[in-house]
Amino acid sequence: MNSPLLTLLCLSLILCSCSTNQKNRLATTTAGIGVGAIIGAATAPNDERPELHALYWGGILGVVSAVAANYYFHDEKDLEVMRLENEKMRAQLDFFQNGPATLLKDTKGAADKKYFRTGKARIMLYKIDQWVDEGPNKKYHRDRMIEILPLEEAE
Numbered sequence: 041m042n043s044p045l046l047t048l049l050c051l052s053l054i055l056c057s058c059s060t061n062q063k064n065r066l067a068t069t070t071a072g073i074g075v076g077a078i079i080g081a082a083t084a085p086n087d088e089r090p091e092l093h094a095l096y097w098g099g100i101l102g103v104v105s106a107v108a109a110n111y112y113f114h115d116e117k118d119l120e121v122m123r124l125e126n127e128k129m130r131a132q133l134d135f136f137q138n139g140p141a142t143l144l145k146d147t148k149g150a151a152d153k154k155y156f157r158t159g160k161a162r163i164m165l166y167k168i169d170q171w172v173d174e175g176p177n178k179k180y181h182r183d184r185m186i187e188i189l190p191l192e193e194a195e
Contacts, residue, residue, distance in 0.1 A: 048075060061114070061115055064113040068108070068113070071105065072103075073105075074098070077095070077097060078094070079101070080095070080097025083097075141185065142166060142168075143165075144166060144167050147162075147163050148191065158190065160191045161188045162190075163188050165184065166187065
């Protein structure tokens with residue numbers, strides 16, 4: 041391999057080294073086509089047309105480099121990182137919106153027969169720390185939550 045071909049190969053590898061996966065795939069394929077075309081034109085016999093050899097070798101190396109780039113520059117790692125970041129942000133948002141709940145009191149008592157057949161329910165009082173949006177300019181803070189369960193479901 042002569043010096044201009046080696047220089048072109050090194051230059052194309054350097055240009056392909058710093059971009060996103062899609063750009064890496066396209067740059068690698070383009071570099072493969074370019075290098076193949078130069079190799080084909082440079083190695084063409086004297087009695088044949090060099091541009092046809094350039095197209096032939098460019099097509100072959102372009103396809104090979106495209107297949108290799110799709111194998112090497114896959115998106116699974118990036119998708120996994122984005123999925124983990126999404127889960128982390130979702131957990132932080134859930135913590136901010138719902139906050140931890142601490143059980144303060146758990147009793148049994150009378151309940152409205154309109155909602156509970158037996159008229160008795162388990163009543164749980166929680167301490168919470170929640171900020172709730174009410175419109176674009178207003179937030180309010182919740183600090184207590186009560187949960188009422190019918191006794192037949194709670195026991």
